[in-house]
Amino acid sequence: MGDEMNEVILSMKSIDKQFPGVKALDNVDLEVRSGEVLALMGENGAGKSTLMKILTGIYTRDAGTIEYFGKEIEFSNTKEAQDAGIVIVHQELQMISHLTVAQNIFVGREYKNGVIIDDHKMNEEAKKLFDVFEIDINPSENMGNLTVGSQQLCEIAKAISFDAKVIVFDEPTAALTEHEIQHLFTIIKNLKERGLGIVYISHRMNEVEEITDRVTVLRDGMYAGTVITKDSSKDEIINLMVGRTIFEEPKQKSNVSEDAPMVLEVENLTAGTMVKDVSFYLRKGEILGFSGLMGAGRTETARAIFGADPQESGIIKLNGEEVNINSPTDAVKLGIGYLSEDRKRYGLMLDKNLYENMTLASLDNFVKSSVIESSKEKEVSQEHVDLLRVRTPGINQIVENLSGGNQQKVVIAKWLIANSDILIFDEPTRGIDVGAKQEIYELINTLIKEGKSIIMISSELQEILRMSDRIVVMCEGRKTGELSIEEATQENIMHLATKRD
Amino acid sequence: MRNLKFKKEKPIRLNQLGLLAVLIILYVLFGILTPIIKPGSNFFQFNRVLSALNYGYFIGFLALGVTFVISTGGIDFSIGPVMFASALIAGQCLTHYKLPLWLCLFISCLVGLLFGVINGYMVAYRFLPSFVTSMASMQIAKGLGSVFTKTQSVTWPALGDDNSNSWFRYLVKYKSIPTGLIVFFLIAIICGFFLFRTKPGRYILSIGSNKEAVRLSGVSTQKWEMLAFVICGLFAGIAAIFYAGAYATVQPGLGDSFNNEAIAACVMGGTSMLGGKASVFGTVVGALIIALLQEGILAFGFSISYQYVLTGLIVLGAVIIDARKHKKIV
Numbered sequence: 001m002g003d004e005m006n007e008v009i010l011s012m013k014s015i016d017k018q019f020p021g022v023k024a025l026d027n028v029d030l031e032v033r034s035g036e037v038l039a040l041m042g043e044n045g046a047g048k049s050t051l052m053k054i055l056t057g058i059y060t061r062d063a064g065t066i067e068y069f070g071k072e073i074e075f076s077n078t079k080e081a082q083d084a085g086i087v088i089v090h091q092e093l094q095m096i097s098h099l100t101v102a103q104n105i106f107v108g109r110e111y112k113n114g115v116i117i118d119d120h121k122m123n124e125e126a127k128k129l130f131d132v133f134e135i136d137i138n139p140s141e142n143m144g145n146l147t148v149g150s151q152q153l154c155e156i157a158k159a160i161s162f163d164a165k166v167i168v169f170d171e172p173t174a175a176l177t178e179h180e181i182q183h184l185f186t187i188i189k190n191l192k193e194r195g196l197g198i199v200y201i202s203h204r205m206n207e208v209e210e211i212t213d214r215v216t217v218l219r220d221g222m223y224a225g226t227v228i229t230k231d232s233s234k235d236e237i238i239n240l241m242v243g244r245t246i247f248e249e250p251k252q253k254s255n256v257s258e259d260a261p262m263v264l265e266v267e268n269l270t271a272g273t274m275v276k277d278v279s280f281y282l283r284k285g286e287i288l289g290f291s292g293l294m295g296a297g298r299t300e301t302a303r304a305i306f307g308a309d310p311q312e313s314g315i316i317k318l319n320g321e322e323v324n325i326n327s328p329t330d331a332v333k334l335g336i337g338y339l340s341e342d343r344k345r346y347g348l349m350l351d352k353n354l355y356e357n358m359t360l361a362s363l364d365n366f367v368k369s370s371v372i373e374s375s376k377e378k379e380v381s382q383e384h385v386d387l388l389r390v391r392t393p394g395i396n397q398i399v400e401n402l403s404g405g406n407q408q409k410v411v412i413a414k415w416l417i418a419n420s421d422i423l424i425f426d427e428p429t430r431g432i433d434v435g436a437k438q439e440i441y442e443l444i445n446t447l448i449k450e451g452k453s454i455i456m457i458s459s460e461l462q463e464i465l466r467m468s469d470r471i472v473v474m475c476e477g478r479k480t481g482e483l484s485i486e487e488a489t490q491e492n493i494m495h496l497a498t499k500r501d
Numbered sequence: 502m503r504n505l506k507f508k509k510e511k512p513i514r515l516n517q518l519g520l521l522a523v524l525i526i527l528y529v530l531f532g533i534l535t536p537i538i539k540p541g542s543n544f545f546q547f548n549r550v551l552s553a554l555n556y557g558y559f560i561g562f563l564a565l566g567v568t569f570v571i572s573t574g575g576i577d578f579s580i581g582p583v584m585f586a587s588a589l590i591a592g593q594c595l596t597h598y599k600l601p602l603w604l605c606l607f608i609s610c611l612v613g614l615l616f617g618v619i620n621g622y623m624v625a626y627r628f629l630p631s632f633v634t635s636m637a638s639m640q641i642a643k644g645l646g647s648v649f650t651k652t653q654s655v656t657w658p659a660l661g662d663d664n665s666n667s668w669f670r671y672l673v674k675y676k677s678i679p680t681g682l683i684v685f686f687l688i689a690i691i692c693g694f695f696l697f698r699t700k701p702g703r704y705i706l707s708i709g710s711n712k713e714a715v716r717l718s719g720v721s722t723q724k725w726e727m728l729a730f731v732i733c734g735l736f737a738g739i740a741a742i743f744y745a746g747a748y749a750t751v752q753p754g755l756g757d758s759f760n761n762e763a764i765a766a767c768v769m770g771g772t773s774m775l776g777g778k779a780s781v782f783g784t785v786v787g788a789l790i791i792a793l794l795q796e797g798i799l800a801f802g803f804s805i806s807y808q809y810v811l812t813g814l815i816v817l818g819a820v821i822i823d824a825r826k827h828k829k830i831v
Binding site for chain 2 (some may be wrong): 340363
């Protein structure tokens with residue numbers, strides 16, 4: 001960058017955004033300059049994605065201004081933002097798998113011959129685009145046949161093809177191998193030289209140091225500060241990110257004795273395309289971490305064990321005895337609880353109150369000849385609200401109005417009330433603010449002390465290292481390794497997580 | 502800028518007492534307007550009330566039944582024609598095959614129940630959209646009623662012509678006592694208890710909120726979703742008895758318009774088309790409002806077609822309010 005200040009092309013000022021039950025953004029500022037890469041950092045739930053969704057017209061802001069090339073702007077949908085040259089490469093891929101690569105890139109603005117879609121022309125244009133960035137993908141291939149990494153490159157190519165002035169990358173490397181990451185960085189440097197402004201959202205400190213010029217940090221929905229990357233240390237940035245909260249050390253040694261009984265054994269489990277021959281065991285009182293990249297098959301493994309998706313082959317043993325789990329009903333009866341990564345879709349009835357959600361998995365215990373014993377139901381729910389310290393005006397409150405952390409506690413309460421011995425937590429702290437995260441960790445540790453056994457799927461390495469007694473790593477549907485907490489490091493986990501065939 | 506207050510979106514709520522007020526206001530309004538629009542006629546007559554109630558019962562039973570289906574987030578467009586099929590088949594058994602009356606009433610319920618089973622199975626176990634499934638069974642019901650009676654209309658016995666076979670009419674009216682109202686209220690109370698206080702009812706409403714979350718909580722959602730359709734079908738069979746009790750003649754090939762009136766009653770009463778939220782009290786008052794509108798329009802001397810227009814508008818209005826109420830704030 002040198003000393004010359006690049007021109008500010010985009011500035012967001014005093015942005016506010018309220019969701020039901022949680023203030024997602026509170027007076028947040030952000031400035032993007034041409035020819036620079038700005039890192040946007042912060043813990044999960046700090047508001048990074050929300051801010052970018054406001055920028056690109058997916059959400060509307062409650063207050064604040066956005067200035068773009070000196071003009072105040074207001075996008076009411078993504079199309080308007082795209083037309084103005086602001087595009088986002090999403091964390092979750094938004095590709096249509098049965099269309100070709102080229103059709104995906106030009107979706108909504110297809111080249112046409114009269115009314116007929118001109119696939120030939122689209123393939124040519126896609127090829128030109130790929131050539132510029134040395135991407136080696138056949139434009140006429142079906143998107144569904146590509147690896148996650150290649151799909152990501154297509155998504156990026158699509159973003160560039162909008163004649164973008166500002167490109168937002170939302171955790172682009174979450175599913176990429178080391179080699180693919182380097183390729184991505186070459187592309188980003190190329191874009192930077194062309195004078196584009198890049199916003200790069202990431203959790204990975206080494207990537208931020210390598211590729212970005214400045215770092216803007218958000219914390220709990222508030223603006224925490226901006227620093228020049230090369231003048232700042234890792235610690236400074238981490239301090240900005242975590243603020244008041246303590247940065248916890250990884251767990252030093254396992255709390256589970258070698259002779260603790262095995263509560264769950266999974267042998268050669270295969271299910272769908274994402275679970276291939278997976279074997280592992282879980283001891284009583286253990287936290288077994290499941291690590292891996294996005295799309296590694298961890299959620300699918302959990303769902304297959306829980307009976308949510310069909311199993312093709314394999315054996316599941318509970319306390320040494322082989323069991324048949326064909327539906328979640330079977331799993332719940334056997335004392336297994338599954339807390340989905342997407343609690344709004346798979347965990348909660350958002351429009352119902354706390355107690356109806358909490359007793360859902362064990363309603364039979366609150367029923368006398370089919371009639372619900374409402375006082376018993378409310379009493380037990382209230383006990384769990386107190387026990388888990390759910391912040392709510394009362395058990396009649398609609399769950400939608402609670403914050404993410406408190407919603408998660410409602411799901412946990414559901415499985416505690418159902419008296420599950422084995423709990424599968426899938427990304428337990430996703431979308432939860434820093435303070436509540438700490439509480440969830442404490443809660444998980446309390447559950448262990450009470451004799452529960454826990455499988456914890458997490459994409460955050462720090463979380464895995466801090467909580468687990470033992471770690472299973474998966475990549476592309478296979479178990480690629482198992483590490484004791486003593487030997488596990490971020491590096492050897494990442495190595496296993498990218499160990500493809 | 503920092504002191505910007507967040508607008509708390511106030512949900513528009515036609516709350517339940519409000520709906521009761523609408524019913525009363527409508528009644529008074531019709532009473533005042535009738536002599537003006539059609540001189541010489543009087544709306545404040547007990548006969549008018551009885552006639553309105555006759556129309557209200559079967560709409561009411563259809564609406565109670567479909568409340569269960571709508572609670573799961575589904576829809577049933579077959580209830581009107583299924584009611585007609587039940588009334589035709591049971592009526593034919595009574596008048597043509599000379600089966601005993603009690604058996605015919607049972608057959609009426611059974612026909613409705615069977616359609617409920619088919620709809621429920623297709624939706625819950627074969628994953629067909631309820632919209633499509635119920636459209637198909639609507640056609641089947643219409644056709645089946647006609648086939649069974651060889652496209653003849655069926656006349657249920659009236660009081661007096663054959664005493665042994667007309668006692669079912671006392672279910673609707675005994676002399677000038679509207680016994681039907683008592684039966685209707687009693688069954689409505691049972692419905693309310695079932696939906697809000699029992700396990701199956703709780704599951705039905707839960708499925709309407711988030712079916713997948715309920716399944717992942719270990720609940721056999723398919724069974725309970727199907728049950729909602731079965732109840733709905735059964736109520737179409739019960740409605741048939743009350744239709745036959747109020748109007749003697751049943752013609753084949755009809756019944757579609759009653760779907761809309763029943764659904765209108767239900768949605769107007771506060772049951773959400775998105776599922777998960779229901780009001781049995783609202784459904785009852787909604788059905789009475791529909792019946793009152795029909796009677797009012799007749800009292801004005803207008804053609805029945807006006808009623809179709811009006812019901813259509815009511816459905817539209819109720820759905821708009823419902824959508825506003827449950828709009829997700831993003």
